[in-house]
Amino acid sequence: MSSTTSAPLSQTALALIESRLNTIERLLLDRVPRQDRLAIVQEVESQIHHLLESRGSENPTTDDVLAVLAKLDPPEAYLGEASSTAGPAQAAARRPRPSRTSPSASERPEAPGSEALSRASGFVGLGGLLGLPLLAGLGFLLVSQGGSEVFAYAFLLVLALLTGGAGSIGIGLAIASRRAGVWSIVGAASSALLLILLPTSMACLLLAG
Amino acid sequence: MNAWETQLRKGLVELAVLAAIHRGETYGYRIVEELGRRPGLEFTESTVYPVLTRLAREGEVAVREEASPAGPTRRYYRLTAQGLERLKEMSARWKTMSDSLTNLIDAKD
Numbered sequence: 001m002s003s004t005t006s007a008p009l010s011q012t013a014l015a016l017i018e019s020r021l022n023t024i025e026r027l028l029l030d031r032v033p034r035q036d037r038l039a040i041v042q043e044v045e046s047q048i049h050h051l052l053e054s055r056g057s058e059n060p061t062t063d064d065v066l067a068v069l070a071k072l073d074p075p076e077a078y079l080g081e082a083s084s085t086a087g088p089a090q091a092a093a094r095r096p097r098p099s100r101t102s103p104s105a106s107e108r109p110e111a112p113g114s115e116a117l118s119r120a121s122g123f124v125g126l127g128g129l130l131g132l133p134l135l136a137g138l139g140f141l142l143v144s145q146g147g148s149e150v151f152a153y154a155f156l157l158v159l160a161l162l163t164g165g166a167g168s169i170g171i172g173l174a175i176a177s178r179r180a181g182v183w184s185i186v187g188a189a190s191s192a193l194l195l196i197l198l199p200t201s202m203a204c205l206l207l208a209g
Numbered sequence: 210m211n212a213w214e215t216q217l218r219k220g221l222v223e224l225a226v227l228a229a230i231h232r233g234e235t236y237g238y239r240i241v242e243e244l245g246r247r248p249g250l251e252f253t254e255s256t257v258y259p260v261l262t263r264l265a266r267e268g269e270v271a272v273r274e275e276a277s278p279a280g281p282t283r284r285y286y287r288l289t290a291q292g293l294e295r296l297k298e299m300s301a302r303w304k305t306m307s308d309s310l311t312n313l314i315d316a317k318d
Contacts, residue, residue, distance in 0.1 A: 039272075
């Protein structure tokens with residue numbers, strides 16, 4: 001779209017006007033019929049030149065153009081109005097088209113029960129994370145109270161199985177839930193932390209023994 | 210401007226634009242200026258222009274293009290018979306609703 005005016009505009013000034021008009025046209029693409037889109041842009045262009053003329057300057061400068069553009073509605077303002085005044089055909093055109101690329105994780109349809117799996121992952125992970133210090137503390141108390149070495153090793157084994165199992169199950173559930181929702185993230189993170197803390201806890205108990 | 214007022218104004222913009230054009234053949238920015246002078250009808254160009262182009266597409270206004278002193282071609286709008294009919298219909302409905310609401314607010318009946 002070319003801008004013409006009775007007063008010569010510099011290339012920079014023309015480029016500023018063109019840029020504004022192109023932005024409006026781009027935003028209206030697929031929102032209003034082509035005929036309407038071109039007419040709206042034409043109106044805006046006409047308004048810009050009308051406002052430039054009303055400033056009284058024989059040779060409008062870039063500053064004049066910037067001042068005029070600053071008075072106009074921003075291009076984004078046309079989005080709301082275009083949506084509310086478009087007809088049914090345009091509303092249909094605005095419906096999201098199916099993407100050719102594979103959907104992102106957030107767009108993938110949730111498998112049945114994935115939310116339940118996600119919650120289970122969260123509970124198992126958090127439960128394990130909270131239970132580990134309790135169990136470790138209990139073990140420490142028992143061992144330090146003069147429990148036998150066999151008992152200590154047996155307790156360690158149980159601790160390892162429980163926490164390691166909880167951590168693995170939590171991560172497995174998070175994966176199975178396809179990371180649906182916040183709970184799966186909580187579950188995966190807490191389960192991973194559990195698996196990291198497990199050897200530390202066992203080492204502490206061994207040293208205590 | 211609260212949400213209620215925004216919704217109210219959205220409902221009135223078409224009537225306001227038709228009424229402004231009914232006063233005589235005019236162009237887009239002139240309509241914006243005309244409405245902007247009236248309290249409560251300060252619709253900006255991003256509201257008015259899409260309505261104008263839709264009214265033209267639907268046959269309520271006719272468009273004539275003419276070279277303007279300011280450079281690019283200017284679009285002049287006038288009401289068609291269909292547009293006049295629509296204006297009369299909307300005006301009548303507006304008056305009815307406006308009178309009823311005023312009476313209700315003033316507790317006259």
